Amino acid sequence: MAFAVNLIIGHSVAVLTEIGVGDIREVRIIGWRLEKLFSRKMSEGKYLLTPKWRRSGRSGPVPVLFLAVAILVMGASLGVGTPSSVIRPGPPVNPSLCDRPNDAGGAIEITWEASHDDSRGRGIVNSYSVFRSTEAVGGFANIATINTGRDRYLYVDDRVKDDERYFYKLVAETGSGAFSEPIVIGPVVSSAQWFHSDRWNMLLALLIVSASVLLFIWMARRGKELYIRPIAGLQAVDEAVGRATEMGRPVLYIPGILDMDDVQTIAGVAILGRVARKTAEYETPLSVPVSRSVVMSAAQETVKEAYWDVGKPDAYHPEMVRYLTDDQFGFAAGVDGIMLRERPATVFFMGAFYAESLILAETGHSIGAVQIAGTAMTSQLPFFVTACDYTLIGEELFAAGAYLTGDPRLLGSLKGQDVAKGLAIAFIVIGIFLESFGYHWLKDFLKVN
Amino acid sequence: MNHGIVDKLKSIDRRIIFLFVAVAVVVPLLYPLGLPLKASPPSRSLYREIESLQSGSVVLMAFDYDPATDVELGPMSLAIIRHCFRKGHNVIGMALWPQGAGLARTAFAQAAEGYDVEYGVDYVNLGFKAGSIVVIDSLGKSIHESFPKDVDGRPVEDMPLMRNVRTYADIDFVMSMSAGDPGLPFWIMIAQGRYGKKVGGGCTAVSAPMLYPYYPNQLVGLLGGMKGAAEYELLINTKGAATKGMDAQSIAHALIVFFVIVGNIFYFVSKRREKRGDVRV
Amino acid sequence: MRRDIPLIITFVCGLTMIVQFFIPHWPFGEMKSYFQQSYMIIAAFAMILGICNLTKLHLKKIRDKRSQWGYSIVLLFGLAAMTIPGLFIGGIKEDTIFDFLFRNAHVPMQATMFSLLAFFVASASYRAFRARTLDAALLLIAGFVVILGRAPIGDSITWFLPEGYRMSEFANWIMAVPNTAGQRAIMMGSGLGIVATSLRVILGIERSYLGGE
Numbered sequence: 010m011a012f013a014v015n016l017i018i019g020h021s022v023a024v025l026t027e028i029g030v031g032d033i034r035e036v037r038i039i040g041w042r043l044e045k046l047f048s049r050k051m052s053e054g055k056y057l058l059t060p061k062w063r064r065s066g067r068s069g070p071v072p073v074l075f076l077a078v079a080i081l082v083m084g085a086s087l088g089v090g091t092p093s094s095v096i097r098p099g100p101p102v103n104p105s106l107c108d109r110p111n112d113a114g115g116a117i118e119i120t121w122e123a124s125h126d127d128s129r130g131r132g133i134v135n136s137y138s139v140f141r142s143t144e145a146v147g148g149f150a151n152i153a154t155i156n157t158g159r160d161r162y163l164y165v166d167d168r169v170k171d172d173e174r175y176f177y178k179l180v181a182e183t184g185s186g187a188f189s190e191p192i193v194i195g196p197v198v199s200s201a202q203w204f205h206s207d208r209w210n211m212l213l214a215l216l217i218v219s220a221s222v223l224l225f226i227w228m229a230r231r232g233k234e235l236y237i238r239p240i241a242g243l244q245a246v247d248e249a250v251g252r253a254t255e256m257g258r259p260v261l262y263i264p265g266i267l268d269m270d271d272v273q274t275i276a277g278v279a280i281l282g283r284v285a286r287k288t289a290e291y292e293t294p295l296s297v298p299v300s301r302s303v304v305m306s307a308a309q310e311t312v313k314e315a316y317w318d319v320g321k322p323d324a325y326h327p328e329m330v331r332y333l334t335d336d337q338f339g340f341a342a343g344v345d346g347i348m349l350r351e352r353p354a355t356v357f358f359m360g361a362f363y364a365e366s367l368i369l370a371e372t373g374h375s376i377g378a379v380q381i382a383g384t385a386m387t388s389q390l391p392f393f394v395t396a397c398d399y400t401l402i403g404e405e406l407f408a409a410g411a412y413l414t415g416d417p418r419l420l421g422s423l424k425g426q427d428v429a430k431g432l433a434i435a436f437i438v439i440g441i442f443l444e445s446f447g448y449h450w451l452k453d454f455l456k457v458n
Numbered sequence: 459m460n461h462g463i464v465d466k467l468k469s470i471d472r473r474i475i476f477l478f479v480a481v482a483v484v485v486p487l488l489y490p491l492g493l494p495l496k497a498s499p500p501s502r503s504l505y506r507e508i509e510s511l512q513s514g515s516v517v518l519m520a521f522d523y524d525p526a527t528d529v530e531l532g533p534m535s536l537a538i539i540r541h542c543f544r545k546g547h548n549v550i551g552m553a554l555w556p557q558g559a560g561l562a563r564t565a566f567a568q569a570a571e572g573y574d575v576e577y578g579v580d581y582v583n584l585g586f587k588a589g590s591i592v593v594i595d596s597l598g599k600s601i602h603e604s605f606p607k608d609v610d611g612r613p614v615e616d617m618p619l620m621r622n623v624r625t626y627a628d629i630d631f632v633m634s635m636s637a638g639d640p641g642l643p644f645w646i647m648i649a650q651g652r653y654g655k656k657v658g659g660g661c662t663a664v665s666a667p668m669l670y671p672y673y674p675n676q677l678v679g680l681l682g683g684m685k686g687a688a689e690y691e692l693l694i695n696t697k698g699a700a701t702k703g704m705d706a707q708s709i710a711h712a713l714i715v716f717f718v719i720v721g722n723i724f725y726f727v728s729k730r731r732e733k734r735g736d737v738r739v
Numbered sequence: 740m741r742r743d744i745p746l747i748i749t750f751v752c753g754l755t756m757i758v759q760f761f762i763p764h765w766p767f768g769e770m771k772s773y774f775q776q777s778y779m780i781i782a783a784f785a786m787i788l789g790i791c792n793l794t795k796l797h798l799k800k801i802r803d804k805r806s807q808w809g810y811s812i813v814l815l816f817g818l819a820a821m822t823i824p825g826l827f828i829g830g831i832k833e834d835t836i837f838d839f840l841f842r843n844a845h846v847p848m849q850a851t852m853f854s855l856l857a858f859f860v861a862s863a864s865y866r867a868f869r870a871r872t873l874d875a876a877l878l879l880i881a882g883f884v885v886i887l888g889r890a891p892i893g894d895s896i897t898w899f900l901p902e903g904y905r906m907s908e909f910a911n912w913i914m915a916v917p918n919t920a921g922q923r924a925i926m927m928g929s930g931l932g933i934v935a936t937s938l939r940v941i942l943g944i945e946r947s948y949l950g951g952e
Contacts, residue, residue: 112768113765201765201768202764203762203764204761205763211760215757219938222935270778278948282947301782301785301789302782302785302788303782305788305789311948332789338852338853339852341852346810350806363638363639364853367863370863375472385925385929385933392863396863403929406932408932419939419944422944425935430927433927493892496894496907498907498911499911499915527853529853588779589776610832667914670914671922683889708895710857711890712890713861714860714861717865718868718883720865721866722869722870
């Protein structure tokens, strides 16, 4: 029944558009509405002509009637589209096949250019059909229909098996159902690649940066003195915690609002460990509200270990680290409330922040706290710089861990990072000259895929 | 200048500043000034891009924001959808933020009022999908697998618009309305970087400086904040909520500049006073 | 051993994520999405931990009648009011209790918190933007141009200048050129910092996120 209905409506749409009655969108809407109407009517048991057949449980003449109409309409449409009047479109141009590069296998790319009768030509081509077979002749099954509208087409068939030969047939189709001469191409075999050939430049960059970092770590371990410029915000950490101790007020530490999969949060939790050691030594209350549950678990472990290492396990209690909410502004409201009630003397903002940064920083300023912030979120840096006493900008946040411990291995990694930055600056300067004179090979070499 | 007044004004209660800001925002909303507005190059570029798409093109629109930023991004979304409907483009909505699906529903409902469009034929709301960048990547393999049903649970296969839209290859333009993470940078990375699609963006005013580096190479256009939304409303000749808010934004900005100037005057006056005070000692 | 196992897991997972970027062949190509989905599942279950922590803390506060314990009742009531209808009474679709509370309570509250920024920007600007040095003065002037140029008032007050030289054009130039250059520089520095930090974490050199040294 549904097949009959679809057949009638489908052919009616094709005929009407081909002979120019209404545009494709209007006819498509009518077709869809008719389809929905018939489906609903049938599901409600309301046959249009003879309800008594429905009640009797037999299918009766209604389905036969629909089939008869379907055959009549099909005949009419065939009459409209007789061989003498049908216009066969030109086939797709320059088709080609290849194994999809740099993938895990199971995919083939088929490309072709628009038929001469596509939108730039006579404009009668509506779509392209793609067929696939494992043999050169016969056995082709339709796997896709692509709408027109481009000069060049790419279809990725990702349902193939590796190491098996496939042939493809491409056909251009008009709205009235006329097909072009089929183009058969193949064979092609898909396979998986062991190396992403477009990413070798990134591998090279990774090796250079890693080598530079590891080299300086090795040099630092051998006792080489490494100079790190003073960072005011980090030098003030001890002083800030000391201030809170003297005033008898707590230290508030916020490790950002993102989850542990963000490197800024890892950096924030790493610095928390060091601040927690200080608060443990000075026996200053510490409060760490967090926005994510995984961060809560990590922060609790970090603070507990810090207190244990300093020999003050009794001073630690799990309520130091508390989960508020994942909601951004709910978290901001919660932290503001903590600030106004507990009135910490020192506030640390270390991690990733978004729009709530100024709300937090301004509230912290209003209670007279010393505020030290650090983030790599460039959009929030101006707010922290304005409202906080010290701000760690971008990579200074990642350097904080190394800076606070003075561990030679960590300091070495900072130097290695600087070498990589020097290389980046060199590439920028060289690149400016090359691009200015029309040489693009460096830009192409550095392109990320 | 009287030192007492200078000291008092230097450390004025911030609630008085809040009061000034409130008045500066409310009064122009009640009594609009009608200040003239001009579209910036990133907004014009985005408009031209959508305008130049062939009628019937498929635009994928990501509603990656929440109610907090609906004031800025809502009017933007509405203006873009209206433009698409006017040009006869088909719009597929989706969200990487949970609340984005509901905001998409509202935007489509409002935009559809003025145009002869039908759900399922001219536009579809696929709803929210968790997964961030994984979801964006999955659209390159199969949209139907990632979104088998729309926001109301209807099978996507049954929708005329979605029958021939399977992957990025069937999408002509990607538009991301982004308030943070996940958002526009991921769409640029995957949709533009990996699949070569043209990507346009809308973002909050605070995020705009961070996204400017992507324009015009990776982003064909960018609407920043409520001003970006107002500019787009100007370009499509439809005044909306963003245009109405521009006068209030103008006065508020002018007020902030005034406060900064006054604050600096007090700063220099007290600095001079301190110097003179040192000399006397 | 207690410290070693997490370090080994970190090393293996970190190395796998690097390797999968360069090797598309199975099983490496599948690793990224596998780990990402695993993380999402873990994070979803971890949320239960967070909610339990929150509930435990506030119940304790109510039981001990600590300072402002009344707000803890409000918090727990809010938690229940959203969770119970969302899970058991109608779900989270349109026209349910959850939807009503979301649209009429949650949405306005979020918008209110976000709008605090407008007031705080004004008070922070008044308090902190000082032309202490030449650099600061130049930054202030650029700030004025952008603040006024990004609103219609900028062009209105420079109406007498020729087209193309009004405040909005200068604001657009500042955003597109110096701002973009500065943003890119910070992004590159942060990017390198992320690479170095990630290397330290993967190789077990940076261990403070595990606690202690």
